[in-house]
Amino acid sequence: MVSSQFPIFNDTNVININRAPRALSLLSPHFQFIHPWRTYQQRFLTEFNTHLEDNHLHVVAPPGSGKTVLGLEMVQRLNKKTLILSPTLTIRNQWRERMSDFSVAGSEVSISFNIKQPATLTFSTYQSLHSYYKNDLEFSSEKLVAYFKQEGIGTLVLDEAHHLKNEWWKPLFALKQLPNCTLIALTATPPYDSEQNEIRKYFDLCGPVDMEIGVPELVREGNLCPHQDYIYFSEPEAAQIQFILTYREKLMTFVTNLKSNEAFINFVKRHPFYAETEKNLEAIYHEPERFSALLIYLNAAGVEIDKTKTEFLGIDSKKVRFPSLSYEWVTILLNYFLIENRDLYIEEEELLQPIEKDLRKIGAFEQKKINLVGERSLYRKLAQSPSKLKSIVEIVKVESSQLSENLRMVVLTDFIRKEFLDVKFGESITEINKIGVVPIFQYVRNAIKKEAGFPLKIEKLAVLTGSLVIVHNTIVKDLSKVLSAENFRQEILWETEYVLIKPNVAGSKDIVNAMTQLFEAGTIEVLIGTKALLGEGWDAPALNTLILASFVGSFVMSNQMRGRAIRVNRLKPNKVANIWHIACVDPTSEMGGADVALLLRRFDAFCGISLEDKPYVENGADRLNVLQDIKNVKALNSKMARLSAERTKIAQRWHEAIDGGQVLVRELKLSYKEQISYPVLKKLYFKDALTYVLVELSVLFSITLPELLLKNLTTLLSKGALYFMYALLLGFAMVLLPKTVKAVILYVKYGRRDKELRKIAMALKETMAEKGILTNHNVSLVVDQFKDGSLSCYLVGAKAKTEVQFVPYLQEIIDPVTNPRYLIVQSNWLRRKLGFSNYYSIPKIFGEHKNEARIFFKNWKRFNGNAKLVFTRNVDGRRLLLKARFHSYQDEHQIASKQSLIWK
Incomplete structure (x- = not known):
């Protein structure tokens, strides 16, 4: 207006x-x-x-x-x-x-x-x-x-x-x-x-x-209310679990068959990249992933890779370790033959067509795309799981019990699903097999009718979409007070106490406003609608509980939908909002599966308060700490329900976290991809070799030696002290030597990762200052370590624009090499003898021109020691670039980088 x-x-x-x-x-x-x-x-x-x-x-x-x-x-x-x-x-x-x-x-x-x-x-x-x-x-x-x-x-x-x-x-x-x-x-x-x-x-x-x-600033200044995100997990039904198991078995069978397909193996071996590697080096350097996929597949198929294939890359054939044939590599390999260059292999249709047919049977070949990694078939099943409807009912029950008549809940989803309007009360509820406005309405309505003592009164439930409005028949008179009865008619919803509201042209303009007034007043306590109508632009300050039952959309839409709930309510200055997300856990996946993964990625779009322990504000789902217990759905949901009742405590946690910081800082967060316990990580990355050996020795002499002396006292007395000492020293050497060698090698290869990160970041910071990108003189660099072994790096005192630029530049350097114009090879005499070199990309902003690349390299050597600057747009450079990329595939101790926002 x-x-x-x-x-x-x-x-x-x-x-x-x-x-x-x-x-x-x-x-x-x-x-x-x-x-x-x-x-x-x-x-x-x-x-x-x-x-x-x-x-x-x-x-x-x-x-x-x-x-x-x-x-x-x-x-x-x-x-x-x-x-x-x-x-x-x-x-x-x-x-x-x-x-x-x-x-x-x-x-x-x-x-x-x-x-x-x-x-x-x-x-x-x-x-x-x-x-x-x-x-x-x-x-x-x-x-x-x-x-x-x-x-x-x-x-x-x-x-x-x-x-x-x-x-x-x-x-x-x-x-x-x-x-x-x-x-x-x-x-x-x-x-x-x-x-x-x-x-x-x-x-x-x-x-x-x-x-x-940032959201913290808006909460601090009273422009947004304190709030908390929760996830309610569900498990797929038996039929869905069987579908998932069957799907995975089919994928495994497909890959196994592909590895034993002699005709396809010979076909791949005839590819010019493999058959005539030396003649096709230039093409290989332009498509390094393709060449890698060919080698990895043939190695997995039991083909002995000729040493010249890797030596052309400058990789010692004795030290090369091929990665396992993952779904990612299978996808890269088959995309090349079945989609991108299919027209070049017309004569091979008899070979390729059955492979495509097998992929289609599995559901991994759709719309001219091979999708083994994304598991789209699994995601669709989990995203639409009817178990989510039960989750919504449980959330309604939890929140209604806590807030009673003060509850103002909105459930947002993607589709209306009018085909389920005539579902009868009782057993026919099981016929509903999709998420939508009407299915949610039917499930909640059925639960109110069926469960004695359900906390939400049946007349407090309503539906509002662009084409469907449903209210309890007792609410019609209240609706008539805010929307003229002349502007709508009502139609009984078969076998229920509800009516369909049918506004005319004049009423259509005001129906949303009228329903919003009833919701604000508490005449309606739970409103189910579509994100298209209520997800962006709709304003209802009384809204204090939101369920996001949407599985279609983006980070943008997720953030916009959350924005409906976290607005302040001037009539209730102590408002605290709960935002519920729902996900179906894949019990066959260690990380919860595709549905959980997509939901957790969407958390990157917004900041929020940590769920437990010391309060802090950060974007992403790490603050909820759910992945460790992802298999224990019942315990997780119980915890979420318990914590959601502590709204006063949520407000206190926000204020405590906000008081502990001053500004939202963008940082680069590094975590380890492999699932290794923190003590092992600490040994590998954060303790140098000398410290490691000293710790081992102290354990041996303070615990192991006295224990051995007691257990072998008889041997000591019978054979003599000298014999016993020789045996003891030999045993210690056998135990210590392999571990010490491994520790030394790892330290030579990686150093201390926290110190390495600081030196890399300092080279970037000084280059940005020299180029006039960083203009503040009092900017400091911070590297933090966390209990789980992860690291973070950020600037303090920089202008917002500089801070936003610094993090992606640093990520460009840290991430595995892709296709930079200039490359840095970090090595020394000992590393070269052991066959180790580390490769880093010069950020694109400094890599467009040779002079700027040299400025960055000058600062790099200042903090990181001797290294080599390589231009990758000639034959030798392309060769080294391919070697660097292959090096990253072999690294079993990879780190994952992520840009984060945290209040500090």
């Missing part, structure tokens, strides 16, 4: 406000924000000129953080004609409304909602821009740029930039070519979960993030 201070405008209006002699397109000292800036807003504005250096202003902030007024302030400071684009008309109009927070007295501001009649401020939508680009300009980027250049547009604002669709990219990139154009991008969640090329396009358009406004 547009503020009453201003009239409502259509797309053809060009208007003036408070007619006065000066316009915003000149200088506008009177167009000023009339309220105090929040702390984080002021921090951004203080560094405004620094953020503006690359002509991009990119702000990430959750709903309710004041992005729009901050955007208007940026526009005012830039003082140029501006085009502001939004994804919907509602959001477009909100920009106009927010102008009421600015003083325009004594200033004339011309405004337009029509992209064909630009004014000082033009509010429009991405759809309108694309329509104009398509229909009026016939997809001509040159005409588009010429038009807006003629109109004098100098600032482009992209609101809710995470909404950008494929067809919108081209005109937006074209508009960046406007002379001296400044681009402002505002978003709640960058599309981090999109394909890599989509992520790259997003940041190429919007520029690097200048500031990320």
Whole structure:
């Protein structure tokens, strides 16, 4: 709804406000924000000129953080004609409304909602821009740029930039070519979960993030309420477990058969990469994964790999260890033959067709994609598991018992599933086999009717979607008070106490508002709806419990849906929100399976408070610590239910965590991929060889030696002390020597990982300072170690923009080598003799030009010692690049890196 201070405008209006002699397109000292800036807003504005250096202003902030007024302030400071684009008309109009927070007295501001009649401020939508680009300009980027250049547009604002669709990219990139154009991008969640090329396009358009406004700051300032995420786990039913077991058995059988398929083995051996390796080195260097997949498959099939195949890479054939033939390698191998280059192997159809047919039978070949890694068939089964419906019922029961009439719960899901509307009470509930609005409604309704003492009253349950509204028959009179009875009719839902509400055209405009009022007042306590209607933009401050029953969508949508629950309620200042996520555990997987994995990845999109122990605020699912007990579903759910009742304690934990920090820090977190206990990790990585040997000796002489003396006292007395001492020393040598050698080798190869990380990060920090990227003089580098053996690295005292750049640059260096332009080989005489070298990529930003790569390498040697800089775009460099990549495949002690946000 547009503020009453201003009239409502259509797309053809060009208007003036408070007619006065000066316009915003000149200088506008009177167009000023009339309220105090929040702390984080002021921090951004203080560094405004620094953020503006690359002509991009990119702000990430959750709903309710004041992005729009901050955007208007940026526009005012830039003082140029501006085009502001939004994804919907509602959001477009909100920009106009927010102008009421600015003083325009004594200033004339011309405004337009029509992209064909630009004014000082033009509010429009991405759809309108694309329509104009398509229909009026016939997809001509040159005409588009010429038009807006003629109109004098100098600032482009992209609101809710995470909404950008494929067809919108081209005109937006074209508009960046406007002379001296400044681009402002505002978003709640960058599309981090999109394909890599989509992520790259997003940041190429919007520029690097200048500031990320964190949830902790908003909670501290009272703009968001304290809240906690919980996961309620379920287990698949017997039929689903059998499906999973059968699926895995079929996959194993397929790979086993592939390894014994003599015809396919001979076919692979005839591939030029293997048959004529030396002649095809250049092609191999361009497709290193392909060559690796060929070798790994043949090795797994029992083929003795000719030593020249690896020696061409500079790898000693005696020391090479081929990785196991994982599903990842099978996928790379078969993608090449069955999809990417199928037309080259027409004569081999008799061989390839049966392999494709077997994959299709399993469900691993769909839409011209081979998918063994993602287990899409398994995910669909788990994501749609009816056991999740039972989980929702249990959550409703838990929360209703805790909050009683104060409960304001919303359940959001993807589909309506109207086909289940006529499910009868009782046994027929088992016919429901999909998640959706109606299935959830039927399950909860059935539980209320069936279970004596169910805490939620039946009349407190309702449904609200764009095409389906259901309320209890006793609620109709309350609905009539907020929505005229003339604007809707009712229809009895067969064999129930509920009615379907059928609004007319006039009623359709107000039905959401009317149902929201009933929900806010407590007439309805549990509202089931779709994320499309209620997931973004819907505002109900009373909402204190949210169940996310959505399995379709992205990080962006997950974050937007959570945003509905964590808004403050001015009528209840002590509001604490619970957000429930549901997942079905695959009992055949050590890590919980595909459904759990997808849910945990989505946690990367938002920050929250840790569940237990010392409170801290961090993004990701580590703060819930569920993977250790993932097989014990009953115990996990019991813990979640118990902790969800402690809402007062949640608020206290937020305040304690917030008081313990000052700012949301972006850090690089390193953890170990292999499941090794922390004591072993500590021996391998955090203790040097000398310390390790001393510890072993102290244990031997303080515990083992006295024990041996007591047990062998008879032998000592009969054969003499000298004989016994020789035997004892020989035994100690046999025990100590292998462990000592292993410790020394590991230390020579890896060093102490915490010290190595610090030296690498220092080289990066100094290079960024030398190149003028890092401008603060009082920036310090911190490396933290944790009990589980993981590490984190971050900057303290850096500007937000620098901090956001530092972490991905460091990750680029640490991660396994892919295809950098320049490569660093870290070795020394002893490492070379033992056959060890470590390989690191020079970040792309420093690797585009030789001089900049040399600056980075100079700083690298300063902190890391002697090394070699290699240009990888010639034959020798490609060869070394392939060796580096193969080296990473063989490393059994790999680390996984992850960008994290944590309040410190």
